[in-house]
Amino acid sequence: MDKLLEMTQKFPMTRYWNDSCSIKELTYALERGAVGATTNPVIVKGVLEKELDSYKDYITQLIKDNPTESEDGIAWMVIEKMAVDGAKLLEPIFDPTIGTGRISIQTNTKYFNNAEKLIEQAVYFNTLAPNMQVKAPTTSAGIKAFEEMTYRGVSINATVSFSATQAIAVGEAVERGLKRREAEGLDNSEINPVCTIMVGRLDDWLREAAEKKNISVDPCALHYAGIACVKRAYKIYNERGYKTKMLSAAYRTPLQWLEFIGGDMIMTIPYKNQVPFNGSDFEIKARMDHEVDPYYIKELRKLPDFVKAYDEMSVEEFDTFGPVNKTLDQFAGGYDDLVKIIRKFMIKF
Template identity: 60%
Template sequence: MSNQYKSALHEMASTTPTDFWNDSCSISELEYAMEYGGVGATTNPVIVGEVLKKEMHLYKDRIKELIQEMPEATEDDIAWKLNEEMAVAGAKVLYPIYEKTKGQKGRISIQTNTKYYKDPKLLIEQALHFGTLAPNIQIKMPTTKAGIEAFEEATYQGISINATVSFTVPQALAVAEAVERGLKRREAEGKDTSWMHPVCTIMVGRLDDWLKAIAERDDVIVDPVCLEWAGVAVMKNAYKIYKEKGYRTQLLAAAYRNHLQWSEFIGADMALTITNKWIKRFNHSDITTEPRIDKPVDPKIIEQLAKHFPDFNKAYQPDGMPVEQFETYGATSRTLLQFLAGYDDLIRMIRDMMITVK
């Protein structure tokens, strides 16, 4: 690493097309990431709850004010108002980057209510509302059948989407096709798309988690190294197809479990949303910043995964599963349940402040 760069992450951000974001709505964590070249941020119900637990001293007074300002509000109303305010605060920090890059960087994602994962109308309605909060807001919706419908319509309405709860090549392709339909409808009416920046997340580490769970459940013996490469293999395959088809959606890697989920993507026209913990780990690592995105995963690893895990084939092959199966895919089900539980935890924290026993 050259002395002119603060870390390997900083060098990557400065010398390659690969961007990284802060996977949190914490302002202090976002500012730290930006010191090393970070150009975006993401949130979800679990993240908001975790930030509150760590930084409640920063938000406690505001929550009490909201309770006073909104005397008839439910705990859900307060939670969503707080969620929106946290996203807007992050958007303000990132806005200069957004303006400088004409909308291609400098965004923060806010996630729709996970409970809407089956209802495209509710997803679209909330996405359009979130789109009014700040110009550099990006709207996260789950990559379910309903989500695919919502991605097209929200894109047509001018929303830059972030497809989340996504782990597979079929999901990534369905997202990109939906966005293209939305962009083309918009352009056919002479509406501007130049400042829009849609992204599709692949939660690479969560795919690894799911295959490890299958191996444990079904007593599958496989070279354990293979289970650290599944998400990387899927992302590289999706990236290759995206480039071949010229999609205008950018891929976004998320859910870090090891350095391969960063180092193997260096050099890609891709974004990486990384938690503060992993940003610090990568910053202090001695991994060289060299492009590896075009280096294929060892075919023997692909072969073992394909042989032992039908769910890997569903994730890796472009036609691995139809859109109707997206929400019942194991990694999707597990993540939806975690996001719903994270939302419940957030609501409990708000409720405990609204209802006190004296």
Template identity: 55%
Template sequence: MSVLKETSQKYSTQFWNDSCDLKDLEYALDNNCIGATTNPIIVKSVLQNNLEFYEKEILKIIEEKPTLTEDEIAWIMIEKMAVDGAKKLEPIYNPKTGTGRISIQTNTKYCKSPDLILSQALHFATLAPNIQIKIPVTSAGVKAIEEATYHGISINATVCFSVPQAVAVAEAVERGLKRRMEEGKDNSEITPVCTIMIGRTDDYIKKVIKPQDRLIDPEALEWAGIACAKKYYTLYKERNYKTKLLTAAFRNIHHWTALVGGDLLATIPPDFQKKINGSNVDIKDQIDIPVDSKLMQQLLTVPEFVKAYDVDGMSVHEFDHYGAVIDTLTQFYQGYDELVQIIRKYILR
């Protein structure tokens, strides 16, 4: 039995495939994966790695609808990958638990507009019954999360790196659920998740520290995201939020092992799944084991970490200006631009 399969059987800790590549998804499902996800960078990579398969679809679209723009074709392909993944996951789909869902991400260019985010989320929700909608945790995104929840959509909050962001997401979901309940609407098939991109939290704190005239134990910098995840996992449980924690952006083995045992999800890249399964890992409950106090003392000397770790470290408005948010949105913009450039070559050939 693989490490991931054994973990999923021993604990409530379950995992998603951090890709919509159907071959990767098949491997993940064999190891008890219960979901999958996409984003602009993932879609671009899947298209590049399977170009022989997808170029037929692109050329067919161009032939049948030659006036479509590169952006319109790009979104057709993004939606196709999500729908194909949804079909692959359909046999395990359970709307009550959220098992068998695939996430599709709203347009990064809409990150400042709650109305545009919501409009696209409502459209995405019609693509397949087991679609989950990724919304960035910007100030606009928090508003859209409440509205999307009110409309019965299961959201996946993304571009999230901090405890205050995670709390804002959970509270927005609760407001949406309460409005539905007051109108007598059923909430039993709404299964929201909030992603904390733990590896990207680490990346940002490392970036902040690098130009400073001081040294921090490099091991401490590998635990920043985990510290935030553990803190808001505890908060979620104490406050009985319906939203579930989903960890993402794995960089090292701690990002998986340190959270095993929690009633949570981890979205794991295909290559990292194989590394976990190929490792001699002692599977044990570590979710309630705090990050080493000596490492935490060092992290708490970094103001940008304190912003991410303290419940009141940032206001919702400040989310838009937090460095990790800006860095990740920039990368998502770039990933989308590169996807469009691939499409453009077919339009101009």
């Protein structure tokens, strides 16, 4: 049996999503127990590059039907189509009471500092399909937006998040939105918020930081920074009874899968990781409640950015946190590359 399917059968509370809107990859994942999908500008660009033959007629027709539309407008039509197509594939397993069968669509990265624009786009995306989940970055503006999005009935996915401190702020913002709804007698039973921690990206950032600052850290510890932040946030979520579920993303090693098995949470795993995971001989057993070795935590505390991620960081500091800015830049670059693909259809030499 494929290992991810074995995991979902042994531990149904540990759910996994396909980290892509590719129909081919999502089909593979669904056959092995996946119950959701997610996307972002970099992923959409990658899918379009790999599967352009499947989309070129659609894009050509879009341009013909919308002769005065900008390249950005066409790009967003393509982004929305990919999300809606994925939503249709997931609809048979959609259950809004537990959150299965949703696909995440990401707001415009360029709105990272504008809560009003994030909210406006999220509310619109929520109308595209009944099983939409809306991603927005965990910046100070994003935290403000998450409360309002939740209040307006949107199931949010807080992305561009790398830390327990960001995750806690997300959980609290969602609770404020839910309480406002409750005060007005609105139903919260079909709202399924999640908060992403991009485990591999935090590890990457801390590894670079250690090298740049000439700080010697046990290299094994650097594989556990993101894992430690997820486990800390998960524990706090459970203690405080947040409705938001933890979600792990940005996979680098099997540890970032194995260490979360048994948790009441979600893993969004890229296809390129699913295939080797499925073919592995790892034992599928519960590890979520296993604490990260205190020695590793001690080693990681040598790095100031780990202390921020694990222990204490204000909402205002989210906007200057290194991995936040690096990822925002990469997401914006991925969107720019996507627009360049569309431009080639619109301006032909």
